[in-house]
Amino acid sequence: MGEFDLIARYFTRPAHRSPLGVGDDCALLQPAPGMQLAVSTDLLVEGRHFLSTVDPVALGHKSLAVNLSDLAACGARPLAFTLSLALPSIDERWLAGFSQGLFALAEAHACELVGGDTTRGPLTIGITVFGEVPAGQALLRSGAGSGDELWVSGTLGDARLALEAFRGTVSLPQAVFEAARARMDTPQPRVALGTALRGIATAAIDLSDGLLGDLGHVLQRSGVGATVEASCAPRLLAAVRSGLVLPPERIEELVFAGGDDYELAFTAPAQQRDAVLAAGRATDTPLTRIGRIEAQPGLRLVDDEGRPLARSFAGFDHFCA
Amino acid sequence: MGEFDLIARYFTRPAHRSPLGVGDDCALLQPAPGMQLAVSTDLLVEGRHFLSTVDPVALGHKSLAVNLSDLAACGARPLAFTLSLALPSIDERWLAGFSQGLFALAEAHACELVGGDTTRGPLTIGITVFGEVPAGQALLRSGAGSGDELWVSGTLGDARLALEAFRGTVSLPQAVFEAARARMDTPQPRVALGTALRGIATAAIDLSDGLLGDLGHVLQRSGVGATVEASCAPRLLAAVRSGLVLPPERIEELVFAGGDDYELAFTAPAQQRDAVLAAGRATDTPLTRIGRIEAQPGLRLVDDEGRPLARSFAGFDHFCA
Numbered sequence: 001m002g003e004f005d006l007i008a009r010y011f012t013r014p015a016h017r018s019p020l021g022v023g024d025d026c027a028l029l030q031p032a033p034g035m036q037l038a039v040s041t042d043l044l045v046e047g048r049h050f051l052s053t054v055d056p057v058a059l060g061h062k063s064l065a066v067n068l069s070d071l072a073a074c075g076a077r078p079l080a081f082t083l084s085l086a087l088p089s090i091d092e093r094w095l096a097g098f099s100q101g102l103f104a105l106a107e108a109h110a111c112e113l114v115g116g117d118t119t120r121g122p123l124t125i126g127i128t129v130f131g132e133v134p135a136g137q138a139l140l141r142s143g144a145g146s147g148d149e150l151w152v153s154g155t156l157g158d159a160r161l162a163l164e165a166f167r168g169t170v171s172l173p174q175a176v177f178e179a180a181r182a183r184m185d186t187p188q189p190r191v192a193l194g195t196a197l198r199g200i201a202t203a204a205i206d207l208s209d210g211l212l213g214d215l216g217h218v219l220q221r222s223g224v225g226a227t228v229e230a231s232c233a234p235r236l237l238a239a240v241r242s243g244l245v246l247p248p249e250r251i252e253e254l255v256f257a258g259g260d261d262y263e264l265a266f267t268a269p270a271q272q273r274d275a276v277l278a279a280g281r282a283t284d285t286p287l288t289r290i291g292r293i294e295a296q297p298g299l300r301l302v303d304d305e306g307r308p309l310a311r312s313f314a315g316f317d318h319f320c321a
Numbered sequence: 322m323g324e325f326d327l328i329a330r331y332f333t334r335p336a337h338r339s340p341l342g343v344g345d346d347c348a349l350l351q352p353a354p355g356m357q358l359a360v361s362t363d364l365l366v367e368g369r370h371f372l373s374t375v376d377p378v379a380l381g382h383k384s385l386a387v388n389l390s391d392l393a394a395c396g397a398r399p400l401a402f403t404l405s406l407a408l409p410s411i412d413e414r415w416l417a418g419f420s421q422g423l424f425a426l427a428e429a430h431a432c433e434l435v436g437g438d439t440t441r442g443p444l445t446i447g448i449t450v451f452g453e454v455p456a457g458q459a460l461l462r463s464g465a466g467s468g469d470e471l472w473v474s475g476t477l478g479d480a481r482l483a484l485e486a487f488r489g490t491v492s493l494p495q496a497v498f499e500a501a502r503a504r505m506d507t508p509q510p511r512v513a514l515g516t517a518l519r520g521i522a523t524a525a526i527d528l529s530d531g532l533l534g535d536l537g538h539v540l541q542r543s544g545v546g547a548t549v550e551a552s553c554a555p556r557l558l559a560a561v562r563s564g565l566v567l568p569p570e571r572i573e574e575l576v577f578a579g580g581d582d583y584e585l586a587f588t589a590p591a592q593q594r595d596a597v598l599a600a601g602r603a604t605d606t607p608l609t610r611i612g613r614i615e616a617q618p619g620l621r622l623v624d625d626e627g628r629p630l631a632r633s634f635a636g637f638d639h640f641c642a
Contacts, residue, residue, distance in 0.1 A: 024395070024461055024462050024463075024542075025361060025391040025392075025394035025395050025462070025525075025526060025527055026359035026360055026361045026391055026392060026394070026395040026397060026452070026459070027359070027360045027361070028357045028358065028359055028360075028395075028454070028459055029357065029358040029359075029360060030352075030357045030358070030456065031351075031352060031358070033354070036349045036350065036351045037349065037350040037351070037352070037358060038347035038348070038349055038350075039347055039348045039349075039350060039401075039403060039435065039436060039449075039451070040346060040347045040348070040436060041403040041405050041436055041437060041438055041447070041449060042405070042438050043405035043406070043407055043438045043439075043440055043442075043445070043447055045407050045440055045441070045442030045443070045445070046442075047442070048407075048440055048441055048442050049440070070346040070347055071346075071347060073346035073347070074345070074346050074347040074349075076347060080360075082360060082362040082449055084362050084363070084364035084447050085364070086364055086366050086369075086445060114360065115360060115361060115362055116362060117362055117363050117364045118364075119364055119366055119369055119370070120366070120369055121364075121366030121367075121368070121369050121443070121445065122366070122442070122443040122445070124364070124366070124407060124442065124443070124445050124447075126362070126364055126405050126445075126447035128360075128362060128403055128449040130360070131347070133349070135351065138347070138349055140345055141345050141346070142345075204346075205346060206346055221345075
């Protein structure tokens with residue numbers, strides 16, 4: 001099968017919302033008047049971001065999900081994406097599964113495949129995603145202000161818990177393992193929440209590398225610091241809420257530094273608390289208030305009495321991990 | 322060095338034309354009113370698209386050049402690009418060279434780096450490029466009409482000649498080899514010509530896989546056929562114009578099926594011939610008329626008397642080559 005047959009068979013769908021889709025030198029996109037185009041790109045490499053044994057349907061889902069999560073963090077509505085694939089060989093079973101998982105999520109978010117590139121090479125998946133957001137309304141990392149409250153969506157640490165179970169550092173009951181594995185394999189990007197937070201949140205980021213590490217980027221770009229309440233950790237790990245017992249330090253490490261969560265962390269003024277909670281209800285997204293932005297630089301983890309806790313979690317960095 | 326240090330040191334430049342550049346979850350792009358955004362993406366894999374021995378400065382240039390060539394083929398003006406890099410290790414000499422070649426070409430075309438992703442993995446370069454074109458004026462593959470004349474820019478086949486010299490299938494004088502190698506390593510995308518052909522050309526494509534193969538895509542999408550004059554081949558190979566002697570069949574193969582040219586092939590009505598030539602002069606681009614679009618499907622190579630020639634060139638397909 002040649003490159004062009006491959007594109008035609010697995011990756012050509014009719015373009016509804018872009019003036020020109022797959023098959024020309026370029027795709028054409030036309031943001032609506034007054035809209036800015038939000039763009040994000042991710043490269044997933046076998047052995048680094050996924051194992052060769054991963055289910056191709058789940059991989060197709062996750063490859064797009066991690067990019068849609070970046071749009072969510074900007075408050076952008078998905079429009080379109082491009083896909084670049086390096087494949088070691090043409091495995092039709094793999095391609096069928098991958099494209100099925102990819103397009104199921106794409107269609108759920110009305111996000112069209114508009115272009116791409118395929119070549120032979122070590123298995124690598126490159127996606128660039130496009131969304132639109134009203135000019136000036138994008139949620140940035142740089143907008144957090146002293147006194148803002150700090151929120152996270154959903155639960156944190158369960159994807160990392162599944163990874164640790166695969167690594168053998170923890171043993172999990174079957175049901176807990178399956179739930180954690182679903183969080184790792186098929187994260188659900190918080191797109192609806194992101195757009196609902198426009199005009200409410202002052203800063204936002206999606207959590208891919210671990211809460212504290214990602215939060216650090218917000219603090220750095222906003223020129224502020226933050227206090228995070230350690231006691232929120234057990235409530236944020238779904239496995240613990242389902243009855244799993246783990247040492248407190250382990251729970252904190254999973255929640256605060258686990259990574260691969262694809263939830264949103266965001267800041268909002270205290271007087272917007274009702275609006276934040278309404279956005280969570282409107283989009284069916286659980287939200288937890290975990291701390292506060294402060295003028296003093298740095299990130300402080302505190303106990304119930306506000307006393308600093310000495311903790312050291314490895315930040316998650318693809319070149320350091 | 323961590324991922325973030327790497328981005329900061331080699332790949333962060335101030336954003337002038339996009340509202341938000343490198344360092345947030347998304348970049349933001351704002352096409353001017355009435356403009357469409359043209360998007361193209363390419364994935365370059367070591368061992369497939371370049372050798373490990375390639376000069377990193379040239380590789381940085383070529384990685385962006387092949388994408389700008391797609392914008393040129395649409396008649397789009399470059400605006401911005403994203404860069405995804407998988408690197409087997411952090412080699413600062415390589416990164417310094419690669420970023421130097423990349424940014425030199427980017428700056429020559431006022432094309433800003435607005436986002437990206439870096440990870441550890443087999444050396445892979447993913448670029449997605451954005452340009453703008455007035456709504457409805459993009460040059461498409463689908464617009465060629467019977468009676469149109471068929472044109473190509475610049476010279477063809479010299480990049481393939483350099484590759485053949487590396488493979489040892491041909492021996493070249495040093496000066497010819499150096500010139501051919503420059504065509505292979507540092508192609509110059511025909512951006513100025515592409516925008517000058519708006520409203521003149523009826524269809525266009527950039528030549529990456531060989532003239533006849535790429536032309537086939539135009540014919541297929543336009544629902545037409547074409548006749549190409551074989552006698553134009555010697556004039557199109559720069560090495561022959563410089564005095565290199567090669568068998569006629571070899572010249573034809575290099576010119577018609579060599580690949581890696583990054584020139585434009587385009588069609589225009591005969592009554593636009595003066596406008597085509599003026600666009601070539603205005604952008605300092607040599608243009609050659611090589612044939613004609615016809616209603617009869619298929620691609621015919623003919624001799625000086627218009628008699629069909631029996632020739633078989635391998636199409637260039639990244640999964641078949």
